[in-house]
Amino acid sequence: MAWIMHRERQKAALLGLLLLLGLCLPVLSARGQAQRAGSGIRGDYYEGTDFERFVLSRRDASINFNWGHQPPAAGMPSETFSVRWTGWLVPPATGRYVFHVTVDDGIRIWVNDKLILNEWRGQPVSSYTAAVNLKANEAYRLRVDYCQYSMDTRAVVTWERPDQPLTTPPPATWRNLWGLNAEPPAPQPIPTQFLYTRNPRPTPPLTVQLQPVTVQAKAVPAQPQQASTAPRRAPKPSVRPARRVREVGPAVTIAPSASPEPARPAADSGRTAQLARLAVGETVTLPELYFNQGQARLLPAVRTALDELATALRARPNLHFEVQGHTDNVGNAELNRQLSQQRAAAVCRYLTAHGVSEPQLRPVGYGGTQPVADNTDPNQRPLNRRVVLRRL
Known part of the structure; x- marks a missing residue:
């Protein structure tokens, strides 16, 4: 009888241990995912308003810059330059994201190679919005182009998340006189933890070996390169009009990347x-x-x-x-x-x-x-x- 009771106690202890492990594994898994947070986005900086001369590359924590009349980096001019940010965005929730942009001068934004915002011109400080539908924990290619002509220099990209709508008022506390002096929430820059310079879920890149091929045919004489006839961009007006804000339109659905760009x-x-x-x-x-x-x-x-x-x-x-x-x-x-x-x-x-x-x-x-x-x-x-x- 004592032996049977001993076996029953062992079974109960084993079941308790398995139950404890089952409760701990989700916590450990969540901690492992938190450690794989992003580290920012790659910024390529150029002289010229259309990427004429490459100067430097660096990792930026987010796109949240107000350089004023200062150069964006050492070795860069304070005017007439362009920047291309490229990387990967992994949204934390599924739903409709609204990108809020404040810019002086031009900006373009692509998500998975789909152009969602195109305001590429000299202009005063202006605000724009674009909405996209994204899936949680999926990696999306992100590219933002920026050009600066003269005077003020600003490029700020913030977002409104579906799981944190801006319509929710802040909690009433003594700091805001129990809601009487509370400011409405504002969109925040995309946090560094959701931005990656490389695809966080890469697929093995296809390696192509180059094979030399000898041309037997007689070469055709080289043709002179034709000069570009594209008109120059008109300088932006010296008198700045009032700040413009474009209302957000319907959300564009962006499918997750099926074939990620190799690093x-x-x-x-x-x-x-x-x-x-x-x-x-x-x-x-x-x-x-x-x-x-x-x-x-x-x-x-x-x-x-x-x-x-x-x-x-x-x-x-x-x-x-x-x-x-x-x-x-x-x-x-x-x-x-x-x-x-x-x-x-x-x-x-x-x-x-x-x-x-x-x-x-x-x-x-x-x-x-x-x-x-x-x-x-x-x-x-x-x-x-x-x-x-x-x-x-």
């Missing part, structure tokens, strides 16, 4: 040696570089490849390349040549803005004159739309 490489991953092994006249195709059809604007997703290429070229300043733009044969041949020239020039501008010497690069557009695949086959035609490096 920027911390150092050269071997491409320097690959480029140095190319003999003069040999070429290499950059498969990571692509453009939207009919456009020459660099896409955000190709920055990783270009940053790695810039690192490689800075390490070997004796390497010189012809940056070739190629298209398929669909459409007007001359327009295709002009488009390919513009794409090659866009690549060169990005590389020189990130420290590559201008004499190392020569942009040339060949249009559809040098196909590597059958243009009559829709499945092969995209292979002809490419960017190629030929060593000089």
Whole structure:
């Protein structure tokens, strides 16, 4: 009888221990998640109002700056500059988020490559709002562009969370005379803990090995780069109009990122040696570089490849390349040549803005004159739309 009672006590003790562990595990899990908080967002600072010359990169805790008439960082001018903040946003709750922006001068905001706010111009201190629907604990790509023309300098991005609406009055205490002197709540800057410079849930990046290819066809003579005919931005008026506020519109639903952008490489991953092994006249195709059809604007997703290429070229300043733009044969041949020239020039501008010497690069557009695949086959035609490096 005593032995049976002893076994029953052991079972009761074991059940109590399991119950205690079950209660503790959620607490331990929550603590582990709290330790993986964000550390801020990456800021790339440029001279010029449209990212003309790269100066420095740094980690910013949030986008909450009022520089007045001072430069934003050492080595930067106090006027005529631009900043690009890129990183990841992990919202703490599911629902409708309202971004409140106070800016002087221009600003653009993307969430998962979807443009939700575009006020890109010289203007006095102005306020705007944009609403998006986000899911809790999902990683969203965040990009904010800012340009400054002259005089005051301000870029502030705050938010209103769905789980903390601003309509809720603050608690009545003796400090605010039991609610009689209480100020309404205001949107706060996005906390650092929800911002990441790298994707907190990354997927293994796809590694593409560059293979040298010797061009047998006779090279087409280089065409001179066409000068830009884009009109200059009009200076902002010296007399500032009254402050403007735009009412918030309907929320834009942003889907979680299905294929996150790979993190920027911390150092050269071997491409320097690959480029140095190319003999003069040999070429290499950059498969990571692509453009939207009919456009020459660099896409955000190709920055990783270009940053790695810039690192490689800075390490070997004796390497010189012809940056070739190629298209398929669909459409007007001359327009295709002009488009390919513009794409090659866009690549060169990005590389020189990130420290590559201008004499190392020569942009040339060949249009559809040098196909590597059958243009009559829709499945092969995209292979002809490419960017190629030929060593000089």
